[in-house]
Amino acid sequence: MPKTILGKILWLAIAIGGASAIGGIAIHRGESINAIWFVAAAICTYLVAYRFYSAWICAKVLVLDETRATPAERFNNGRDFMPTNRWVTFGHHFAAIAGPGPLIGPTLAMQFGYLPGTLWILAGAVLGGCVQDMIIMFCSTRRDGRSLGQMARDELGPVGGWAAMIGTMLIMLILIAVLGLVIVNAMKHSPWATATVLGTIPVAMLIGIYMRGIRPGRVLEGSLIGIALLLVCVVGGGWVDHNESLRGMFDWSGESVAWFVMIYGFAAATLPVWLLLAPRDYLSTFLKLGVVFLLAISILVLSPEMKMPALTQFIDGTGPIFKGTLFPFVFITIACGAISGFHSLVSSGTTPKLLPNERDIRMIGYGSMALESFVGIMAVIAACVLDPGVFFAINSPAGVVGKEAAAAVATISSWGFPVTVEQMQMLAKEMGEKTLFARTGGAPSLAVGMATIFSNTFGNTLLSMWYHFAIMFEVLFILTTLDAGTRVGRFMLQDILKHLWKPIGNVSSYPMTVLSSLIFVAAWGYFLWQGVKDPLGGVNILWPLFGISNQLLAGIALSVATGILIKMGKAPYAWVTGLPLTWLAIVCTTAAVEKVFSPNPAIGFLSGAAGMAEKLAAGTLPPDRAAVAPQLIIGQQIDAALALFFAIVLWVVIIDMVRMSLRMRSGKKVLPLSESRYVRTQLDPNLVTSSH
């Protein structure tokens, strides 16, 4: 008995601690605020939500059954289906879901100040993202590990199935384009970064050959050698940067980097996976987990002061990084870290094939997402330790603040965020860069923030090394998302196109592989190119589009989950997924409508295109802008069509789900629940949990 009382007191203390930390963050109005408050608020929120909300969902709504055999046990083939230790599965699942998104989105959203983003990351994760990941994992585990698309087809019908299939492919397209743009902005005119990243490609291939031919399957030693070589690449990049004759060879324009990204994506998708894609993934996964861990330790040790105000004037929609008011755009800008539809693709189809026992769905599904949300909070901290003036100078496109350094600092200082040309020059010199003005996309500012935190923690003054290490880390794991995405996107495209032309669906035909890869790379390459040419940096257009598409996928996943809950006879609890679904539907629809129809040309795609066409006709555009204007006009029209299409697909799926639920309520026939039959587990539960 005393134990339970002690437990209750402890949980009460955690809850009060979390509430006070959040309250403190919300009402604080000083010069700066310590990052420890954010860490405390986040950890207490996750703990309370995990202990109570996720436990309640598992017990009352999903009714997890630990005697039921999982697909991993029933179809165990020793390869992709295999009951795997829960902590190992947790590691795999986390490594799969946590990409660059939770680092970039929160960085961009800091233009509103730290408060809105932080609150959304916390609330969105524990009530939305974690719930989605966990329930989709549950649904797939009960259905032989089927994918989201298959579940949509089986449970809602062909309409839901098609929507999920096309929605997934389009989000992949936009995702790759915007991530490609982030790489372009991090590498262009930076010989150090370019040389380092180019060096990582032969390193990855070398490791691929090592793990395939020399020491087959020795993942650990191969990766350790690879990581050591990557560090050599960072140092080597610095050497290239200091060498006058080599320097120019790696000083690439945005266009050149964009071509490099496209060629790389095509190569990685068509070469055998063991040569480039898989070894790079090993390296970037090691690096990713290592850096996330290092960043968490550094923030705890250093407990830096955050200088960004709680709210900035840009909540009115006039922000320099992207235009649009706080609602809905903070919820669109931060998808990953709060709720990311993409996770439902890993939670279904991939992780259930490793899951040793149903009860582990709670820790792996809900817990991993809480951890990813924490990565988002760390990105908030890394952005806010910078002087706000510096933050805006790095992230504001030249088209907004002016091309000349003097003009840019004058504009930014006039907003109330003082910054000087000398300060920016000094910073650029410290980081080993020519300039840090208008380095949009979030990656450079994140790298400056991380370099500041790391160098202060480890008492090391080698800022430029830390900066380029951070850039390499970001680019490397963006490239991993990019090449894995291009490969999977190609399969999806083949799957869709085979309904129009049968031969293209043949995945073992090399010509068809090349053809469909070309089509897919050309499709995302188009959006990337448009972003590179855009004088406003392109991120302001592509990132919201990506946010909308990611939330659309979350909407589809939550619709499938809600439909399944209702069919399971859990209609009274359908709000568990219905509530985040409703919120996403509101956010997504508002954002899509604003992005398409807003009369403000900086927000609305259509008015943006019309405004540019008018200026072009009147001849008032400067010659460099007039040259790219026709491309940008068509581009914005395509963006408009796409945003509208996303909103329509979301509503089609929601209406399909509601239609099915209503039919069921009035006793009409609906598709039967496609849950596989109960098989009792033969695994010793202790064996799976401990050392096995």
Place this chain on the structure above:
Amino acid sequence: MIRTGLKQSLRQLWHYLRHVTGDDAYERYIAHQEIAHAGETPLSRQQFFKKRQDEKWSKVSRCC
């Protein structure tokens, strides 16, 4: 006493590390084959590794 304890924890850490990275995947596969499909010829180390990688990268294994 302490030394053997330390040794054991280090060994456990090593086991975990090999498991989580997939370094011991082939050994696990062989162990599985021996129990579930005794008598069949298992894949060679190289074949197994290639097949496993191809399977992994044909579905969504990495997010944004």
